[in-house]
Amino acid sequence: MxxxxxxxxxxxxxxxxxxxxxxxxxxxxxxxxxxxxxxxxxxxxxxxRGAVMGRIATIGVYGFTAGAFLEKLAGGGVGLLLDLRQRRGVRGPEYSWANSVRLQRALAAEDIGYRHVKELAPTTELRHLQYREDDRQGVGKRNRVALAPEYIQRYTREILDPFDLGALVAELPSGSATALFCVERDPEACHRSLVAERLRAEHGLPVTDIRPS
Known part of the structure; x- marks a missing residue:
């Protein structure tokens, strides 16, 4: 192929x-x-394959237009996007560009690879745990600023610890950055920050968080 x-x-x-x-x-x-x-x-x-990946970036959906999103990726030297979402869609016309088929088409037009890493997505149960905490705090997914402590503990134990990040790192392209992608605007409000921190701490990969301007 x-x-x-x-x-x-x-x-x-x-x-x-x-x-x-x-x-x-x-x-x-x-x-x-x-x-x-x-x-x-x-x-x-x-x-x-590369012995050491140059760097990792994180990026979300909220706060971006399609054009701004692609510009940020290009400006960050991103050559591969890893989609860490469980459900690869976003409700509403404002962010329809982030739905999987449209997103992959837009990335391909910019010479950026795409991969869905569903194994690193939170389970439905974990997502609902976070939603309950959001309700308790009176916030929503779009304005959340931090993850619930229980969510962090369980995501780490149930998802991140069993996953072979070493194998993932070994298969990343060495000539460009790799972006960890999910929905939330701020990485601190999203599980992608937990993956990025593990990559930094255990594999020495520098991390850049890409946010809307």
Whole structure:
């Protein structure tokens, strides 16, 4: 599969003068999508490995437009996005761009790989535990500033500890940053911060939190 995609990437118009501007734009978009697909396929098959990953970024959905989100990723040198959500959708038209199919299409157009790591997503039970704490605090997912202590303890014990982060690190691309992605605006309000901290503490990977401007 990867070899076939690479053949697509190597294709170029035989003569730039022979095609109009719209055709050139369509070709460029197709090539970017093919490159992103190759990157994703290689990550899935373990074909791209690095001894040490350059760095980790974290990013959410709330507070971003689609354009600003992609600009932040590009500015941060992100080449692969790991989706840590259990449910890969966001309610409402404002953030429909973050729904899985649309997001993957937008990332591919920017030559950014995508991978859903569902094993690092919180269970439904854990999510509801956090929602109960949000209700007690009088906050919602969009304005939460911290995770419940019980949520942190249980997520760490039930999800993070059993997961083989070493294997994940070994399979990350070495030439670009990897973004841990979920929904909440601030990493402190999201389980992605727990994953990022473990990667920093146990694997020496520097972490940058990307927030809306």
């Amino acid at each position: 990867v070899e076939a995609m690479e053949e697509v990437i190597s294709m170029r118009p035989s003569s730039a003068a022979a095609i109009d501007r719209s055709s050139r734009l369509a070709t460029c978009t197709a090539l970017r999508c093919a490159r992103a697909a190759v990157r994703t396929a290689r990550w899935q098959s373990g074909g791209v």
